[in-house]
Amino acid sequence: MHEMSLAMSILQIVEDAAREQRFERVRSVWLEIGDLAAVEAEAMRFCFDAVGRGTLAEGATLNVIRVLGEGLCFNCNQTVSLAALYDPCPVCGGHPVQATGGTEMRVKELEVE
DSSP, X not given: OTHHHHHHHHHHHHHHHHHHHTOOOEEXXXXXXXXXXXXXXXXXXXXXXXXXXXXXXXXXXXXEEEEOXXXXXXXXXXXXXXXXXXXXXXXXXXXOEEEEESOOEEEEEEEEO
């Protein structure tokens, strides 16, 4: 489950921000997760809760903002929606389709005290 290592990285980002901005507690974290990022939102919530115990993020809510998958078809030169990496182009059925969005995961916002 790679979500555990990702949750640990998110906690590190939160702790670094706390040192820089001098806050003591995190109430919620807003996380953007792309549909093509291979990250399960519920597993991420579970792992973040686990790694946050005993830290400034204990009890914080992890809110997930879904980012839709998008790609550029090299055959028809169309920007298309992608449900999964390596899917064919939904317009022409061709390959390859280069993912251009929805592969990212980033901390977007923190609500702190």
